[in-house]
Amino acid sequence: MSTPDSAPTLNRLIGVLATAGATLGIIAGLVDVAVGPSIRGWVGNKLNTSILGIATIALSTLALAAAIAWQRNGSRVGLRRPGTAVALAVPAILCFTTIGRLWYLPGSILLIAAATILVNSTREDFEGAMNARRWLRGLLVILGGFYVFLGADALGLAGALGIAGGLCIWAVLAHDSALRRASFAVIALCALPFAIATWWSAVTPLIALLMLVLGASAELPGRTNLDGRGLIRHGRRSLTRGP
Amino acid sequence: MSATLSPPPPSVNPQGGLATDRPDEGTSRRAFLGRAGLTAGTALVLGAGGLGYRAYDEGVFQTGQGGAYDAWRDWDKQRGPIALVSAAILAANPHNSQAWAFRVSPDRVDVYADRARHIGAVDPLYREMYVGLGASIENLLLAARANGYDARLSLLPSPGEPVHAARVDLAPGTAHRGSLYEQIPHRHTDRSAFLAQRVPNRVLAEMTALGEDLPDTRLYWFTSRADTQRVGALMIAAAEALTKDREQSVDDNRWFRHDWDAIQSHKDGLTLDSQGLSELTTAIAKLLPATSRTYNDEYWVKRTRDPQTRTAAAYGVIAVPNPADHRQRMVGGRLLERIHLWTAGNGLSLGHMNQITERVDRERQLGLSPVFQTAARQLVPDKGYEQLVAFRIGYPASNDGRRLSPRRTAAAVVA
Numbered sequence: 001m002s003t004p005d006s007a008p009t010l011n012r013l014i015g016v017l018a019t020a021g022a023t024l025g026i027i028a029g030l031v032d033v034a035v036g037p038s039i040r041g042w043v044g045n046k047l048n049t050s051i052l053g054i055a056t057i058a059l060s061t062l063a064l065a066a067a068i069a070w071q072r073n074g075s076r077v078g079l080r081r082p083g084t085a086v087a088l089a090v091p092a093i094l095c096f097t098t099i100g101r102l103w104y105l106p107g108s109i110l111l112i113a114a115a116t117i118l119v120n121s122t123r124e125d126f127e128g129a130m131n132a133r134r135w136l137r138g139l140l141v142i143l144g145g146f147y148v149f150l151g152a153d154a155l156g157l158a159g160a161l162g163i164a165g166g167l168c169i170w171a172v173l174a175h176d177s178a179l180r181r182a183s184f185a186v187i188a189l190c191a192l193p194f195a196i197a198t199w200w201s202a203v204t205p206l207i208a209l210l211m212l213v214l215g216a217s218a219e220l221p222g223r224t225n226l227d228g229r230g231l232i233r234h235g236r237r238s239l240t241r242g243p
Numbered sequence: 244m245s246a247t248l249s250p251p252p253p254s255v256n257p258q259g260g261l262a263t264d265r266p267d268e269g270t271s272r273r274a275f276l277g278r279a280g281l282t283a284g285t286a287l288v289l290g291a292g293g294l295g296y297r298a299y300d301e302g303v304f305q306t307g308q309g310g311a312y313d314a315w316r317d318w319d320k321q322r323g324p325i326a327l328v329s330a331a332i333l334a335a336n337p338h339n340s341q342a343w344a345f346r347v348s349p350d351r352v353d354v355y356a357d358r359a360r361h362i363g364a365v366d367p368l369y370r371e372m373y374v375g376l377g378a379s380i381e382n383l384l385l386a387a388r389a390n391g392y393d394a395r396l397s398l399l400p401s402p403g404e405p406v407h408a409a410r411v412d413l414a415p416g417t418a419h420r421g422s423l424y425e426q427i428p429h430r431h432t433d434r435s436a437f438l439a440q441r442v443p444n445r446v447l448a449e450m451t452a453l454g455e456d457l458p459d460t461r462l463y464w465f466t467s468r469a470d471t472q473r474v475g476a477l478m479i480a481a482a483e484a485l486t487k488d489r490e491q492s493v494d495d496n497r498w499f500r501h502d503w504d505a506i507q508s509h510k511d512g513l514t515l516d517s518q519g520l521s522e523l524t525t526a527i528a529k530l531l532p533a534t535s536r537t538y539n540d541e542y543w544v545k546r547t548r549d550p551q552t553r554t555a556a557a558y559g560v561i562a563v564p565n566p567a568d569h570r571q572r573m574v575g576g577r578l579l580e581r582i583h584l585w586t587a588g589n590g591l592s593l594g595h596m597n598q599i600t601e602r603v604d605r606e607r608q609l610g611l612s613p614v615f616q617t618a619a620r621q622l623v624p625d626k627g628y629e630q631l632v633a634f635r636i637g638y639p640a641s642n643d644g645r646r647l648s649p650r651r652t653a654a655a656v657v658a
Contacts, residue, residue: 154304200522
């Protein structure tokens with residue numbers, strides 16, 4: 001864990017690493033889109049280099065946005081720390097499956113940046129971040145990402161439904177609306193069309209089912225009964241109280 | 244005091260329920276269940292991610308897409324003699340091995356057997372390879388007419404060189420897109436279930452007439468319940484015998500492409516998509532790890548039994564005087580392709596059933612007791628003729644048997 005004196009330097013280093021990794025990732029994605037078919041050995045022998053290149057650019061842009069926010073904002077405590085770590089680590093891990101060897105360098109840099117954030121975070125940072133509802137909504141964000149990914153893989157109308165459904169779920173989750181029933185209804189509307197159009201795949205109906213269950217748990221009143229309470233703190237307190 | 248001996252009265256909480264001895268127990272249990280639920284949810288999301296990646300990696304959403312299937316979409320986009328090859332490569336052939344190569348010049352197309360693509364012990368005497376070449380030649384001739392060529396066919400034009408299967412000389416002619424030609428991109432081997440619906444004799448007669456100009460070929464139909472059961476039982480027995488022959492089993496499985504990358508790389512072979520399974524079953528099979536040879540064998544026998552033989556409306560057997568003769572094999576292959584194309588244009592489906600002849604040739608190769616040779620001989624009533632190939636036909640119960648098979652492009656097979 002960093003000392004108060006070393007923290008600013010370390011935070012700057014994390015910002016530089018994250019920005020460099022994300023920028024290199026975008027460049028790698030552009031290379032895949034431009035000349036992927038000519039260098040298949042370097043891009044993991046993938047069939048759809050264009051789609052995977054674009055997916056890499058999109059995910060790297062997400063990491064870059066997190067890196068820029070980290071550098072600009074003076075406050076790097078609480079939820080921001082694990083949030084930034086996740087925003088760097090998820091693209092870093094996912095893109096190891098998209099563009100092969102081209103991702104080795106940017107992916108490693110992003111993972112180092114994410115790991116540095118996590119190692120230098122306090123327990124309080126996580127306690128503030130880990131709230132049951134936030135966790136469930138985080139899982140929904142990931143499921144929305146699966147929809148975008150599979151939608152990009154599928155073609156035609158079904159693919160468009162997948163991408164639109166995933167983006168729509170992200171949009172719903174970006175706004176912590178007070179109308180939670182309405183949020184759940186929109187999540188259900190986003191989840192079902194792609195699952196119905198590709199019911200035979202077995203995968204999308206499973207993801208849609210998870211979206212509905214997690215969406216109901218996160219958004220419908222009285223489903224979780226854990227809102228607003230730090231999950232780790234709450235759990236630890238509960239479990240340590242004896243008779 | 245007696246009061247000290249009595250148990251204390253239970254306390255009542257403000258909601259009217261009984262309070263527990265340990266007030267935090269309910270909270271603790273809720274917290275535990277909440278955390279367990281979140282952990283399970285997280286694990287399920289991770290599992291769904293794994294399945295999603297597997298679906299992507301195995302092309303679950305890409306059925307019939309990619310370079311391995313371009314040949315079906317681009318089959319009539321070229322002009323000149325290469326257009327004939329584009330049609331020829333979509334023909335029926337054993338195990339989708341595509342054992343052909345072509346040499347193209349402005350006034351001639353030569354067809355060669357690519358023996359490196361032989362399917363081994365499954366076709367030990369090259370019967371199916373040359374039947375497949377005959378089917379390919381038929382498509383080539385149909386395309387020649389459609390592209391305005393007057394084509395003249397010479398089978399085995401180079402004496403002593405059976406690899407040179409055919410030469411097709413091209414001269415300017417009148418373009419005519421026949422009905423069979425139009426069906427070339429729609430012809431698929433159907434391994435799915437057929438409807439319980441008889442094929443009318445009139446329809447069978449039309450198919451029989453397709454071979455009137457082909458010398459030394461005869462077509463026999465088995466349509467009665469007794470006949471289809473007899474032929475079906477023989478096919479099942481042959482399938483079982485084939486799986487017990489290790490070399491045949493190994494060579495049979497060698498042409499099965501289990502993963503999407505292999506399909507896109509090789510552009511040949513048998514795939515899960517072409518097995519006539521439902522969309523859901525096919526997707527699940529792709530998500531699961533590849534199965535063993537033994538399991539594949541068992542499943543193939545099972546599928547031969549049901550639905551393939553159980554739902555066959557009729558069997559057709561093409562016979563020639565000498566099935567060992569490459570020329571007769573190719574002529575028989577031309578008739579087989581014509582029938583297959585005709586079924587595609589007339590609402591019927593066709594599945595190739597070569598189990599019996601694969602065992603017949605294996606018996607001949609190894610000098611085994613002629614079990615299937617004797618049985619196959621009894622299927623053909625005319626003396627002097629022997630079974631070359633067999634197939635089942637019927638009305639399809641679904642579109643499950645109409646998915647594309649991977650194909651190498653015309654450019655890849657032209658020498």
